[in-house]
Amino acid sequence: MGARWTVDRVLGLAPDAGSARAARGLARPGTWSALGSNESLVWGRCQGSAREPYQVTVDLNEPAFRCTCPSRKFPCKHGLALLLMWAAGDGTVADLDTTADFAAAWAHEREARATRDTRPPDPEARARRVAERESLMSAGLDEFERWLFDLVRQGLAAVRSQPAEFWETAAARLVDAQVPGLAERVRAMGSAVHARTDWAAHLLESLGRWYLAVRAWRRRAALDPATTGDLRAVLGWPRRSEEVLAGERVRDRWWVLGLRQDEDERLLSQRTWLYGEESGETVVLLDFAAAGGALRVPHVLGSVLDGELAHYPGSPPRRVLLAGEPTTGAGAGLPVTDTVLRALDLAATWQAGNPWLERIPMALGAVTVVPREGGPVLVDRDGTALRLAADVDVWPLLGLSGGHPVDLFGEWVDGRFHPCSLATDGALVSV
Amino acid sequence: MSTPAPDSWESLLGAAVVGTGRRAVPEGVLARLAEVDADSPEATVLAAAAVLGAYRRAGWTPPPWHGTPDPPAEPDPRPLCSATAAQLLELLLDRGIQVDGGNELLVAHWSRACARAGTRPPAPLVLALLRLATTASGLREDVRTVTGPRGAWLARRNPRWSWAAPVDLGDPAEVDDRFATGTWAERLAVLAAVRRADPAAGRRLVERTWADEQAAARAGLVDALATGLSEADEPFLESALDDRAATVRAAAAALLDRLPGSRRAARMAERVRDLTPPEELDAAARRDGVTDQREHGQGRSVSWLIQMLGAAPLGEVPADLAAARPELVLGWTRAALRQRNERWLAALAEVRPTPELLGALPPERATAVVAREPTVDARFAGLLAACPGPWSPEFSREIVGRLRTARTEGTLTLAFQALARHLHHTALPQVEEWLEATPVDRRARRRTLRGLANALTIRRTIEQEFPS
Numbered sequence: 001m002g003a004r005w006t007v008d009r010v011l012g013l014a015p016d017a018g019s020a021r022a023a024r025g026l027a028r029p030g031t032w033s034a035l036g037s038n039e040s041l042v043w044g045r046c047q048g049s050a051r052e053p054y055q056v057t058v059d060l061n062e063p064a065f066r067c068t069c070p071s072r073k074f075p076c077k078h079g080l081a082l083l084l085m086w087a088a089g090d091g092t093v094a095d096l097d098t099t100a101d102f103a104a105a106w107a108h109e110r111e112a113r114a115t116r117d118t119r120p121p122d123p124e125a126r127a128r129r130v131a132e133r134e135s136l137m138s139a140g141l142d143e144f145e146r147w148l149f150d151l152v153r154q155g156l157a158a159v160r161s162q163p164a165e166f167w168e169t170a171a172a173r174l175v176d177a178q179v180p181g182l183a184e185r186v187r188a189m190g191s192a193v194h195a196r197t198d199w200a201a202h203l204l205e206s207l208g209r210w211y212l213a214v215r216a217w218r219r220r221a222a223l224d225p226a227t228t229g230d231l232r233a234v235l236g237w238p239r240r241s242e243e244v245l246a247g248e249r250v251r252d253r254w255w256v257l258g259l260r261q262d263e264d265e266r267l268l269s270q271r272t273w274l275y276g277e278e279s280g281e282t283v284v285l286l287d288f289a290a291a292g293g294a295l296r297v298p299h300v301l302g303s304v305l306d307g308e309l310a311h312y313p314g315s316p317p318r319r320v321l322l323a324g325e326p327t328t329g330a331g332a333g334l335p336v337t338d339t340v341l342r343a344l345d346l347a348a349t350w351q352a353g354n355p356w357l358e359r360i361p362m363a364l365g366a367v368t369v370v371p372r373e374g375g376p377v378l379v380d381r382d383g384t385a386l387r388l389a390a391d392v393d394v395w396p397l398l399g400l401s402g403g404h405p406v407d408l409f410g411e412w413v414d415g416r417f418h419p420c421s422l423a424t425d426g427a428l429v430s431v
Numbered sequence: 432m433s434t435p436a437p438d439s440w441e442s443l444l445g446a447a448v449v450g451t452g453r454r455a456v457p458e459g460v461l462a463r464l465a466e467v468d469a470d471s472p473e474a475t476v477l478a479a480a481a482v483l484g485a486y487r488r489a490g491w492t493p494p495p496w497h498g499t500p501d502p503p504a505e506p507d508p509r510p511l512c513s514a515t516a517a518q519l520l521e522l523l524l525d526r527g528i529q530v531d532g533g534n535e536l537l538v539a540h541w542s543r544a545c546a547r548a549g550t551r552p553p554a555p556l557v558l559a560l561l562r563l564a565t566t567a568s569g570l571r572e573d574v575r576t577v578t579g580p581r582g583a584w585l586a587r588r589n590p591r592w593s594w595a596a597p598v599d600l601g602d603p604a605e606v607d608d609r610f611a612t613g614t615w616a617e618r619l620a621v622l623a624a625v626r627r628a629d630p631a632a633g634r635r636l637v638e639r640t641w642a643d644e645q646a647a648a649r650a651g652l653v654d655a656l657a658t659g660l661s662e663a664d665e666p667f668l669e670s671a672l673d674d675r676a677a678t679v680r681a682a683a684a685a686l687l688d689r690l691p692g693s694r695r696a697a698r699m700a701e702r703v704r705d706l707t708p709p710e711e712l713d714a715a716a717r718r719d720g721v722t723d724q725r726e727h728g729q730g731r732s733v734s735w736l737i738q739m740l741g742a743a744p745l746g747e748v749p750a751d752l753a754a755a756r757p758e759l760v761l762g763w764t765r766a767a768l769r770q771r772n773e774r775w776l777a778a779l780a781e782v783r784p785t786p787e788l789l790g791a792l793p794p795e796r797a798t799a800v801v802a803r804e805p806t807v808d809a810r811f812a813g814l815l816a817a818c819p820g821p822w823s824p825e826f827s828r829e830i831v832g833r834l835r836t837a838r839t840e841g842t843l844t845l846a847f848q849a850l851a852r853h854l855h856h857t858a859l860p861q862v863e864e865w866l867e868a869t870p871v872d873r874r875a876r877r878r879t880l881r882g883l884a885n886a887l888t889i890r891r892t893i894e895q896e897f898p899s
Contacts, residue, residue, distance in 0.1 A: 149473035155450025201440075204447050205487070208480025215478075340493065348489040355485045368500045371588060377496065385496035398588065399558035402504030402581050415491065425511065429555055 003129075003136045003178065010083040013063070015073050023080035029092050035085070035290050036096040036103075039129075039240055042086045043103035044093065046078045056082050057103040059110065061125070066106050089175050091183075091266055095238050096288050098296070133178055137217070137235070140177020144170070145214045148207060156200050160193050181236025182210060202414075209234075209356055226353075229313030234356040244321050245310045252276035254283075254305040254326070255335045257363060258409045258420030259298050259430065270295045273361050273409070273420070274305070274320070275335055282361050283309065283320040301421055302428030304331045315353035317361055333423035334407045337365025340384040347412060360412040366405035369397040378408065378417060389416040396431050400424050435464055440483045447476055504584030509551040516545065516896035517553045519889065524559040530889065531882030532848050535567045537889050540852070542573035548897035557581045561592050571595065593617070598624035610636050615648075622655050630659035634667055646676035653682040660686060665693045672718055684720030684742070688769045691744035695719050699743035706759060708732035709739075726761070733758050741765030748778045764788065786817030794819050794853075798826045807837040812845035820853025827855035835865055843879055850883055856891035859884065 014020035026046065029035075033053065035044040040060050045053040046069075054069040056078045063083075065075040086093040099107070147170055151159050159166075167190030174183035189206060193199045216223065216231050223231065232239070254274040261270045272285040287296045299305060307326025312319040338346065343362040351357050367378040370385075376394040377385040388394065400406065400422050407423040421428045442457040451472040460479045461467060467482070469475040511517075520541050521527070523534045530537055542560070545552060552560065557578045564574035575582065575595050586595035598621050600606060610621045626633035637652045644652065653671060656664055664686070671683035672695070687695045698719060702709065712721060712735055719742070726734040740762025749755060755763075760779070767775035768791055780788040780800045789797040797818040804811050815830065822830070831854070834843055843850075854862075866880040 148477060149471065152447060152473040152476045153450055153452040155453065156448045158450060200448050201444060204444055204480045205484035207447075207477055208482070208484040211474075211477035212481040344492065351485065351489040355481065368503075370498060370500045372498060377498075379496060379498070379500060383496060384493055385498075386493060395558055395585070395589070396555065399581070399585055400554045402554065402584055403501055404503045424554055 003132045004089045005083065005087045007084060007087055010080060010087050013075055013083075014080055015075070019073050019075075019077050019080060022077040023084060026077055026081035027084035027088075029085070032082075032085070032092075033290070034100050035082075035093045036098075036100060037086055037093050038095060038097075038099060038238070041099060041103050041107055042082055042093060043100045044082050044085075045100075046081070048078070054078055055100075055102040057100075057106050058083055058086075059107065061122075064110070090172065091175060091180070094266060094290065095180065095236075096290070097238055097241060097286070098288060133237075137178050137237070140174060140179055141214045141217050143177070144174060144179075144182070145211070148211055148214070151207065156203050159203070160199065164190050166190070178237070179235045181234050182213060184236070185210070185234075212355055225313045226315045230315050230354045230356055233312075233314060233319070239312060241321055244312050245323055247310060247313065249308050249310045249323055250276065250279060250281075251308045252278045252281075252306075253329075254307070254309065255331050256299045256301055256303050256305065257282070257334065257361070257428070258411075259301055260411065260418075260420055261295070266290070268295050270298060271359075271411075272299055274309070275363075277304075277335060280336075282317050282363075283311070284317060284361070285320055285322065300328070301430055302331050302333070304329045315357075316350055317357075331428070332426050333428060334363050334365075334409055337363045337407050339382055340364060340367070340378070340380045340386055341382065343412070358413060361409070362412050362417070363407070363409045365407050367408055368403065368405050369394065369401050371398060381405070386412075386417045387415070389413070389418045392419060397422065400429060400431065435483060435486060439479075440487060443476065443479050443483060447480070451476060501588075505580035507551050507579045507581055509549055509579065512545050512548070512550040512552055513896045515892070516541070516550075517556065519892055519896070520545075520552060520556055521559075523889070524556060524563060528885070528889070530851070530886050531879070532851055532886070535563070535570055536848075536852055537886065537893075538563060539570050539573050540890060541893050542570070542577040544893050544897040544899075546573070546577045547899055550897070551579055551581075552577060554581060558585065561585060561595060565591055565594070568594075593620070596620075600625060600628050607636070607639070611640055615651075619651070619655055622652070623658050626656065626659040630661060631663060633659060634664055638667065646674075646679060649674065649676065650678040650682045653679060653686065656686060660689060662690055662692050665690055669694055672720070680718075681720060687720075688742045688766075689771075691766075691770050696742060696744050699739050703736065703739045703743050703762075706736075708736040708758075726758075729758060737762040737765070741769065745770060745772050745775050748775055752778055753782045767791075784814055786813050789814055790817040790819060792819070794821060795823070798822055802826060802829065807833050807842060808839050809841060809845060811837075812842045815846045816849040818849065818853065820849075822853045822855055824855040824857045827853075827858040828861060830854070831858050831861045831865070843876070847879055847883065851886040854883075854887060856887050856894055859887040859891060862887060 011020045011023075014023065031047045033045045033047070037043070041057060042060065043055075043057045046056055047053045048069055050069075054067055056068075057066045058064070058079055065079040067076050067078045069076055069078055071077070082093070167186055171183040171187040174180070174186060185206065189203065193203055196202055213231060213234050216227070217235070220228060220231065254276055256272060257275050258273040259270065261268065263269075268289045270287040272287075273282060274285065275282050289295045305326035305328055308323040309320040310323045312321070343364060347360045347362070350360060364378065364380060364386075367380045370377050370379055371394050375390065376388045376392070376397075378388065379385045397419060401424075408419055409421045409428075410417050410419040412418075419431050422431050423429075439457070439460055443460055446454050446456055456472045456475050461469070461475065461482065465478070465482045467478040469478045520538070523538050523541065526534065528534075538560070560574045560578055561582055564570040571594055578595065582595055583597045586592035593616070598606060598609070606621060606625060610618050613621065622633055622636060625636060634656065637656065641649065641652075653668070656668075668683045668687050668690075672680055672687075674680050674683070684695070687693050690696060698715070702716065709716070709732055712723070716735075716739075721735055721738050723731065724734065725731065726737050729737065737758055740759065743766060745763065745766050752760070760782070763775065764779050764787075766772070767779055768787065771791065773792070773796075776788055776791050777796050780792060780796075784800050784804070789800060792800070801811070801814050801818055804814065834846070837843070862880060862884045866877060866884060869877050869880060871877070
């Protein structure tokens, strides 16, 4: 997607001063839901005076507006308000992979009409938008590098005493520069430096990774496609699903190993970990929805999806997209498992391939859950132990395992294991 | 890439914490590791952090672990319950369905049916059952049974579930120790467990520490002997009638009330032989626990007689029970309830049914008494509510039909809990029909009937999934 518009550019579209004023008044998240955007569309639902919220969609290319409200003004205040919120770039209208149904339907209709008009898409306009975005990102990352240098010059101890706005401001600048992925990490650091006992090492490691992203961005022309994919993921430059679906596809029987949902004030996210029977590859499906929206119905844990997946460019464990509807069968527990050391070896290989990797899938075989003072651990047959994350409720694990060795799938994040599912009585159970 | 010096990360971290403005970057921090263009101290620190950080993350190995895991839970030989039964329990536990009067009632029903069928709940629900029964203590006995070895294993690991933790009776020394030194709740739990398995061993446990116990503890321990009570406890209880503390004497007398073969019962029989109120109370009668407490609306000596009758063995049921003096009926009723004498309980219920008497009778006898009641009113609802279950299909259908004809509005509401718990599920069509025939504006009645229909539907599923 190109750079976000300025407020003036949006208001320039208003049919009269009254619409502009009304739009400014409406441009507040309160009355809106299901907000989102992608390269060419911005959409949202606005609760107006009617019982059903108005469905508002804007196609940025022309631009073209669509709103279900009865207003005869064009564009109406809802479309303008939506664009104003999008232009603000404060994360209220976030770039999403999944387009809201009503927006996608309208875009589809328009596209069909356009094809009938035999007007070819304008590759020049697209190239121009990409160039715009790249130059915005370059400028933002240059500024971010200066911020990093400044931070290292002052010393981490001094940085720790900075107020929350210090991190918020830096994150907001990154959002303005269309680097929302880094912005998210910077924002999270604001609380991590206070919450963690190993804050200094954690901060230094993170600074190193952020700096690596800045340096990699400058060399982007020389990077291989996988590394470019990893870099785009950490920066937060999403790919259009059409682009991904047009790329490499793999047909396999995919075992659903684990499901995880996260929620923050803006976004719901869902990770579905899959294992390919033939390929032996572990991949992840990501779904996002704006807060208050609905995620795609999750696949059934422990089932096997027979079908084709499209890979996002990137290093393993790779992100994928479902290409078409798979047929669903039943699985039996976890298809393969590792010892703790073998899983850590695999993690090391993946981390060497993608230095920004944060969440590492692990299928551990025959581990015993041991409750103990100072935090529960998982111990495998070799007597190697991993610590469980502090917020894990250990009782369901103990209830399911009864102290017997069990197969466990989970995510390894920052030196702690977060369990997702456990194999019991030949079935996978969410924990 | 080669190996970094062992302390490179620490020295880098030291420099970064202070800041490059004040401390020089450790020399050669990137040497032999990576070819990086870093033209300022800040760039050097950040590049080194990137390289060494990746090295640290990828090269991390878990520290050695020297613990020993606890022995695992014993295997549960019972087969898993059906998938439908498991789903139903899950819905009841996570309130996916809600039943008037509380889901606990149906969870109890489910647990009993599952245990009776010799099956077990799936492991994920064992935990939820323990959590529920920790707050709803009425469920504990059923939950303890149905959760089996897995529940017991979990309960030993969490003090909140200690009520479900079994006492290992195989180790007498440990039992003695836990009983002698545990908290009061733990002592009672140990005593109850021992009494259930071996009443005599339990009594010996009490006798061993008896001399050193405080009065309040002694009274509590006597109360605890109610579990597994038999004539074998009589000598101990007889001696407790001479205790220094009135509370202990009263507790012993209350247990002896339940033992018609005791020496105290024989003495009481002697006192009430001619069914006349005594003129005065001698020291021996006072020792046996007869007090000056007046019975409601009765004089002093009649009150003595009632107390004595309540503690005396019951003879044959007199033919003219209906004509007997009220104070005699009162005393006999008390004795019949305490001694669980079914013949007497039934005879007394024939003459004048009370909720107390019906509650002590077996279901068939209790329901038979209710079936003969002529009018359906609040008193009827009270008797019905006291009837233990399960109720037969015939009685259930009959009772629904009669409740429907009741003119008093509150009858159904008063009996609701008992209906939801005991009504046979074959009465469901009748309840549904009644619901359909109830006008829409009678909201409260419709809600009650809907609640009843829900509970019966679930009970029917439970019956189907656990065939007996």
